[in-house]
Amino acid sequence: MPAFPHIPVQRRSSRSARTGVVDVVVIGGGVVGAAAAWQLAGRDRDVVLLDQLETGRVRGVPYGSAEIYRQTYSSARYVRLAAEALPLWREVEAQTGAALLQITGGVDHGDPRGTRVLAESLAKHGIAHEWLDPDEASARWPGMVFSGPVLYQPDRTGRIHAGQAVAALTAAAVAHGAVVKRSTPATAIAVRGDDLVEVATPRGPVRARRAVVAVGARTAELLDGLVELPRLRVTQEQPTNFPLWGGAGSFPARQVAWPTFVHHVAPEDGWPGSVHGTATAEGCVKLGFRGVGPEMHPDRPSFAPDPAQLRRLQEYVAAFLPGLDHRVPQPLGCTRTSTPDERFVLDTAGPLVVGAGFSSHGFAFAPALGRVLADLSTGAMDRAPAAAAR
Ligand SMILES: Cc1cc2nc3c(=O)[nH]c(=O)nc-3n(C[C@H](O)[C@H](O)[C@H](O)COP(=O)(O)OP(=O)(O)OC[C@H]3O[C@@H](n4cnc5c(N)ncnc54)[C@H](O)[C@@H]3O)c2cc1C
Incomplete structure (x- = not known):
């Protein structure tokens, strides 16, 4: 990750090297996918993060420098999620040395x-x-x-440097041992069993026990026939x-x-x-x-x-x-x-975990959303039978 060359990278002796099956493949390296990869790799999971694009771009346009962060919500759920995200943003800053969230009032x-x-x-x-x-x-x-x-x-209101934030979350995930594959779109997902997902890419398949899907606007298309979603x-x-x-x-x-x-x-x-x-x-x-x-x-x-x-x-x-x-x-x-009611989609379907529908304010919550997606992946994984494919 060229933006943060000073961060020591943990080289994990990978279980996946033996089995060819990683713990989690995260599809989508936007802010939510990068945050999920950071959280999962921090929990000592083998993680591969795929994104269709090269570093530093989102939604097909360059990242900007200003996404709003706030805790001023009428919904207690959003207040709590935003409050959880604040110290997590500070943790990413401490790990990477990047200044990401500036309080402006x-x-x-x-x-x-x-x-x-x-x-x-x-x-x-x-x-x-x-x-x-x-x-x-x-x-x-x-x-x-x-x-x-x-x-x-x-x-508790401010702005986040979006470009730096995605780069920092990705670098922090890599520092914990995650493997990032850029210019690698997931073209199809096949569920092969309770603990096995195969993701097709132009560079060959990636096999994993869980797949976290955080592909923003492409969610409905990629999960068509696999997960019941609200209209996105x-x-x-x-x-x-x-x-x-x-x-x-x-x-x-x-x-x-x-x-x-x-x-x-x-x-x-x-x-x-x-x-x-x-x-x-x-x-x-x-x-x-x-x-x-x-x-x-x-x-x-x-x-x-x-x-x-x-x-x-x-x-x-x-x-x-x-x-x-x-x-x-x-x-x-x-x-x-x-989504029609503007609620976030944070859900599981077998070995698939979905994070989508973050409307106009998902960026601010990202590290907390990453935590939720990691919980959904690893919670399900920890309940899985010992015969799990690993
Ligand atoms: C006008 C506007 C203003 C906003 N302002 C704010 C704000 O001020 N504060 C705030 O908190 N939020 C804001 N948001 C919302 C925020 O930008 C989104 O909620 C957030 O970017 C969602 O992140 P994501 O990672 O889910 O999706 P995305 O950022 O869309 O990332 C999805 C990633 O998946 C990758 N991808 C897609 N398909 C594939 C595939 N098949 N294989 C591999 N990779 C794939 C893409 O390349 C991309 O990198 C705003 C949104 C809009 C539209």
Whole structure:
């Protein structure tokens, strides 16, 4: 892993070398698959991680530097999962020396009922927060305009450097002995028994006792006929970078003044959906309407900017984010995979373990999702009969 050459790599005397069957094959080396491989290899399992692409790319486009991390959820399950992820992100940072998660503080504003529910949830979980009136908030963050009460969460909201994060999780998995095979798409999966899965790839089959499938938009296609899944809807979204007025020259000082934010607006307020944003490491703020893009075929993302959506984003920036230059949007491409009720798919079917449907916020949870997928794999494995194929 060239990004982290200093990390000592554990060379395991591999059981798989004798049997030709690894403990777990993880299919998909995005953030969730890399996190699962890290967790599994840390538990002394033989792990092979496959990805169809080369290092450093996700969803067919380069990784960015800013994915939102927050614990501000109304659902206790998400609060707990996000809270679990925070120390795990710190553990990956400690193992790799990479700075991955920067706390920026976060604001939620808009829909008064929705933000009140979020504040109640923060209170219930003992998470620091305060209400600011709009003028106070605009004085604190002069790049933003607020039209109602603002919920501020100071210490458990921030942004994750996505590219570094996937590279670091992968490097940490390798350091624990995982084997990573890039440019190696899984073309088919065959379940050969309770403890044997065969994954076809153009470089030959990989045989394993368990397969963790974390292939994002490709999940339904790869698991067709093997696992009953909720409908996974794949849409093409359009997060967009907007540069700070005045350019990146004075960026470090101004970056601090940008909180991560969610503006809870909806079509009845005149906007397509809620707006989520955070400052990037490159002197921009990345923002987008959440989950409003058209459905697409996973094989055929165009990532061509949608002029209508881009114009609405520019209008939004002009109205609410005067600290940004709305005239020069830099559109980014991104696919979103979600279930009808937006719940994550974390499930098993025989020796198959599935992690999918992480909609617009899976990145932040990734190390905790990796832990869940590792539990599902190894729990099932530990219950398996002694005659297991190994
Ligand atoms: C517009 C937008 C903004 C977002 N913002 C945030 C945010 O601010 N914070 C946040 O937490 N989350 C955010 N998300 C969500 C987050 O990006 C996803 O939840 C997360 O990337 C899902 O990770 P994954 O590993 O499951 O899937 P992916 O990142 O899609 O990775 C899947 C991997 O599987 C590989 N693959 C696919 N098919 C095969 C195959 N057949 N064989 C081998 N490999 C294969 C792919 O190459 C890829 O590397 C956002 C999403 C969108 C669309």
